[in-house]
Amino acid sequence: MNYNIIGKRIPKIDAGDRVSGKSVFGYDIELPGMLHGAILRTKYPSAIIKSIDISKAKKLAGVECVITADNVDTENLNFRKDHPVLKKGEVNCIRDEIAAVAAVSKEIAEKALELIEVTYVERTGIFDPLEALKKDAPQINKFSKGDNGNKNISEAFHYEHGDLAEEKKKSACIITRQYVLPKVTPTCLSPSSITANYSTVDDELTLYSSTQVPFLYQREISQVLKMDPSKIRVIQPIIGGGFGTKLDIHPFEPICALLSIKTGKPVQILFSRKEEFIHSAIRQSMVIDLTTGADKNGKFTFREVKIIKDNGAYTSWGVKTSFVIMQTFSSLYQVPACVYDADAVYTNNVFAGSIRGFGNPQATFALERNIDLMAEELGMDRAEIRLINANFPGEISGQGLEYHSCGHKPALEAVIKHSGYFTRNKKNNQGRYKRGIGLASMLHVGGGAKIYPSDGCGTTLKLDTYGYLTIITGSSEIGQGSETVLAMMAAEELGIDLKKIKVINTDTNVKPWDVGVHASRTSFVAGNSVLGALKKLKEKLSDKAAQLLNTSLEDLVFENGTIRSEKTGNSFKIDKIVRELHFKPPHELCEVSYYYEPSSEFQDKNFKGNVSSCYAFAAQAVEVEVDTLTGKVDVLHVYVGQDVGKVLNPLGLEGQIEGGVVMGLGYALSEEMIFENGYLRNFSFHDYKVPTARDIPEIHFYPIETHEKTGPYGAKGMAEAPLVPTAAAIANAVSNILGVEINSLPITPENVLKAISNKQSDQG
Amino acid sequence: MDFRTISPQTTEELLEAIKQNQGKHFRFGAGYTDLIPELEMQMENGLIVINLAKLKDSNFTSIFLSEDGIRIGALTTMTDVLSNKHLQKFPVLIEAVESFASVQIRSVATVGGNLCTASPAGDVSCALVALGAVSEILIANGQIRTVPLTEFFTGVKTTVLKKNELLRSVLIPHQKSAERILSGFIKIGNRNSMEIALASLAYHITTDKNGIITSAGTAVGSVAETIRYTESACEFLLGKNMDQLSEEDKETFADNVLKYANPISDIRASAWYRHQVLWNISKSIL
CATH class of the missing domain: 3.30.390.50 (CO dehydrogenase flavoprotein, C-terminal domain)
Incomplete structure (x- = not known):
């Protein structure tokens, strides 16, 4: 199939605004009469609050409102409704909000916070999930229902398929290891912000919010504030990075709304970088105990998994990562049996969130490390063991995932070939610097994920009498390039210039419903929605054009801003046809709406079922060089093979691949939030180490096109995937080169040198 | 962040500013790559910043060869060091500067700032210590005293500098000719x-x-x-x-x-x- 626009390198249509400083971010919003909000947070991660005295703060000139749990009426927040907006009686993690102030300036608001007197009785916090599981541990979250077998287990997942005992018997090799993964944060370049504007005239609350799920946000805010959802209007300014952090509502958002409701004035809360480090969503830490088996030929037999996740003090959507982790263990590579248990355990640490990959980097790390160890024990090549177990088209996994298209094996083959795995990896590796290549694969949803009553997206199209198209999409742009891809689809279908397409996607009062940006779903779900709407629009135009051109519908071609008859060669400009419809009978506008719901299904209570319309597969080969004197790992090349179904915009795709790999690189080598007794110790870019330009390797990308039948033009979701296998591949490379086992992250120079030193003392 | 600034343009004005403020709490600012983040973490009440960025005194701002060695003014930026032809014969110094922060920070951060911040992790300071450099300290009375850099640092973030003194330059003494x-x-x-x-x-x-x-x-x-x-x-x-x-x-x-x-x-x-x-x-x- 030849396309005019699809598959071409198209710069993002919003790029000009971004680089010229025209984009309006949350930080740029300023409303007339706006007040500034500030939040008093706890001094201790675990304490009883004896008293809060706000009288001095209220008297400070310029202060318009001070709120505590005592003078607001709210429901609890988040996934398990276990999170009070403002804390009363006790605090349970260092983020806890005790009071908030609105004042005429930020300085006065902050000064007022200093005047609030809180009396605490400090308690010994519980920061280790294993401690929290002990019988005599206190109940950390008093809203926990304790319905998961332990008062401190927030969510417990159990899954199984196949005959574990039988598969164990078949196994020639069984490997058991424990993997320890750290907390990390995506460090969105734009720190969190919100501006709330409540109108006392019509009781409408407008929230300028950087949420990535505006309709779920609207609904949850309404529950928390006990308001009519339709009275809440969510406007999304340009979002400077989401990566999943903006899936959950955080207390500062309803707090800002409350300050606005109480004062009747607009109120703004902006996070500093330090606040962003401490108080925004993070990727959770977990300990994974994994046992895997393979028969004498290297065919995988079973997986047995036990995971303890640090839930923190409250339960976010992030708790559902257990579900994605389960998918990797049950269905990445062919595996006849799997038994999986994951418990999310309350602690007095900061609560976990939802970050790109959603549990998958952790799961993939553990699984891919075990695969290398099995290969070693069986005396097999590490590439070979992956190839013979790779997923294949037509496979239905033990969990019920249906792979009607599957590029797993081609992805592996591409990176094995292009990295020179079989030639370069065998080099003599004596001396100070040692080089080698590590492999890893990944599986992720590629066609949405049905975890909410609807996984769909609505589109309204408006073609005006000048031939310009406005796409009003339910989906949101958080930098992932969806606006551009949707516009490309419309340009392709209607044969009009990309410059004549506008995308409107920021206002819940205007746009149709969409579940939000998550699960790498936007190009797939919103794309299919736009294509459905375009089909309706084209039908409308075609009917009129066929009439005007005196020909049949099949004879019409949309190109160069016209609709042309193939037979006669006669054509009409599209805008002319719109005018014919509008200004002459039938006097109709060229506007259509469409709602697309993916064909996926809900999983049953045993987590079986085809949760996504299709699945993305990827493999990475990473060449690293280890300095054995310092322990420093330099990543030289990352080879990415990824089943994207069909390349829609190579430029956007490469951007996502490179961004993902860099995120994976940070996770692998240097990023870690260091907590001591509940306090974060590294809350700046000095000490929280994201990769810099000089740390970035050559990234080579080989798209695998499997032409997914359910995808727009055959495309699949792709955006989370590139970060998922990177850390695993790097850990495999370093382990193999040095003959050590890297079973935790990050792989800092110190951890590498320690591994070398331990190996030497073992041998010595 | 609220502080008063004084921006002397001549050495006389500088010395006067130091003398006038002996009873007050003041700090020097040059490239501000350390001072601003530090104040952001912990603002100091009643602070006066004597801003050196406007000072026009070549002893402070330039790098030049003299009889006794190569003199690097305290207000010389890291970028200035990298591009100076006399300093290329000291790879230790050039590599230290190259490893320092980022291009953007190197273009404003000063050699004097690196020394006076007295961080045990100071890259350029470490290189200058290895080179046997000597600090040249301007006293408020206009006199200069010299202290070898090996004796300059007295602890974490502390130096031999007294309240009425500031670092003017460092001298890398001429080295023996080497094969x-x-x-x-x-x-x-x-x-x-x-x-x-x-x-x-x-x-x-x-x-x-x-x-x-x-x-x-x-x-x-x-x-x-x-x-x-x-x-x-x-x-x-x-x-x-x-x-x-x-x-x-x-x-x-x-x-x-x-x-x-x-x-x-x-x-x-x-x-x-x-x-x-x-x-x-x-x-x-x-």
């Missing part, structure tokens, strides 16, 4: 730029035509309260033939470097790692 130079800066960190050294080693060693070591300057950073000049390691090398050092010699040298290390464990690295890596890299340079 061969072994000079460099090794910075240990988790990433390749924007890094605070977990440990660092600055070295500048010269030999005569027979390979005999005629001068040696080595200094370590991030492994003690201050940057340390590793005197006994330098003395150990003097007179030895660079090309005939045994494994044992190299290890003795590394052991001597380690004598000056008393590292702590913190969130960046453990004392164990700092010790181990410093020994490894010390041995590796020879």
Whole structure:
């Protein structure tokens, strides 16, 4: 199939605004009469609050409102409704909000916070999930229902398929290891912000919010504030990075709304970088105990998994990562049996969130490390063991995932070939610097994920009498390039210039419903929605054009801003046809709406079922060089093979691949939030180490096109995937080169040198 | 962030500002790459900042050759150091500057700022200590006193500077003519730029035509309260033939470097790692 626009390198249509400083971010919003909000947070991660005295703060000139749990009426927040907006009686993690102030300036608001007197009785916090599981541990979250077998287990997942005992018997090799993964944060370049504007005239609350799920946000805010959802209007300014952090509502958002409701004035809360480090969503830490088996030929037999996740003090959507982790263990590579248990355990640490990959980097790390160890024990090549177990088209996994298209094996083959795995990896590796290549694969949803009553997206199209198209999409742009891809689809279908397409996607009062940006779903779900709407629009135009051109519908071609008859060669400009419809009978506008719901299904209570319309597969080969004197790992090349179904915009795709790999690189080598007794110790870019330009390797990308039948033009979701296998591949490379086992992250120079030193003392 | 600034343009105005404010709390600002983040963390009440960025005194702002050595003004930026032709013969200094922060920060951060911040992790400071540089301190009465950099630092973030003094320049004394130079800066960190050294080693060693070591300057950073000049390691090398050092010699040298290390464990690295890596890299340079 030849396309005019699809598959071409198209710069993002919003790029000009971004680089010229025209984009309006949350930080740029300023409303007339706006007040500034500030939040008093706890001094201790675990304490009883004896008293809060706000009288001095209220008297400070310029202060318009001070709120505590005592003078607001709210429901609890988040996934398990276990999170009070403002804390009363006790605090349970260092983020806890005790009071908030609105004042005429930020300085006065902050000064007022200093005047609030809180009396605490400090308690010994519980920061280790294993401690929290002990019988005599206190109940950390008093809203926990304790319905998961332990008062401190927030969510417990159990899954199984196949005959574990039988598969164990078949196994020639069984490997058991424990993997320890750290907390990390995506460090969105734009720190969190919100501006709330409540109108006392019509009781409408407008929230300028950087949420990535505006309709779920609207609904949850309404529950928390006990308001009519339709009275809440969510406007999304340009979002400077989401990566999943903006899936959950955080207390500062309803707090800002409350300050606005109480004062009747607009109120703004902006996070500093330090606040962003401490108080925004993070990727959770977990300990994974994994046992895997393979028969004498290297065919995988079973997986047995036990995971303890640090839930923190409250339960976010992030708790559902257990579900994605389960998918990797049950269905990445062919595996006849799997038994999986994951418990999310309350602690007095900061609560976990939802970050790109959603549990998958952790799961993939553990699984891919075990695969290398099995290969070693069986005396097999590490590439070979992956190839013979790779997923294949037509496979239905033990969990019920249906792979009607599957590029797993081609992805592996591409990176094995292009990295020179079989030639370069065998080099003599004596001396100070040692080089080698590590492999890893990944599986992720590629066609949405049905975890909410609807996984769909609505589109309204408006073609005006000048031939310009406005796409009003339910989906949101958080930098992932969806606006551009949707516009490309419309340009392709209607044969009009990309410059004549506008995308409107920021206002819940205007746009149709969409579940939000998550699960790498936007190009797939919103794309299919736009294509459905375009089909309706084209039908409308075609009917009129066929009439005007005196020909049949099949004879019409949309190109160069016209609709042309193939037979006669006669054509009409599209805008002319719109005018014919509008200004002459039938006097109709060229506007259509469409709602697309993916064909996926809900999983049953045993987590079986085809949760996504299709699945993305990827493999990475990473060449690293280890300095054995310092322990420093330099990543030289990352080879990415990824089943994207069909390349829609190579430029956007490469951007996502490179961004993902860099995120994976940070996770692998240097990023870690260091907590001591509940306090974060590294809350700046000095000490929280994201990769810099000089740390970035050559990234080579080989798209695998499997032409997914359910995808727009055959495309699949792709955006989370590139970060998922990177850390695993790097850990495999370093382990193999040095003959050590890297079973935790990050792989800092110190951890590498320690591994070398331990190996030497073992041998010595 | 609320503070008063005074921006002297001449040395006279500068000295006057220092004298006038002796009873008050003031700090000097030049490139502001340390001061602003520091004040953001902890604002100091009633602070006056004497802003040196407008000062027009070539003793402060330029790099020039003189009879006794190469003089680097305290207000010279890191970028100035990188592009100066006289300084290219000191790879230890150039490599230290290149490892320092980022291009953007190097274009405003000053050599004097790096020294006066007195961080045990100061990259450029460490290189200057290895080169045997001498600080030239301007006193409020207009006089100059000199202190070798080996004695300049008195602790974490503290120096010999008194309240009525500021650093004007540093002098790298002329070196003995050398047949061969072994000079460099090794910075240990988790990433390749924007890094605070977990440990660092600055070295500048010269030999005569027979390979005999005629001068040696080595200094370590991030492994003690201050940057340390590793005197006994330098003395150990003097007179030895660079090309005939045994494994044992190299290890003795590394052991001597380690004598000056008393590292702590913190969130960046453990004392164990700092010790181990410093020994490894010390041995590796020879």
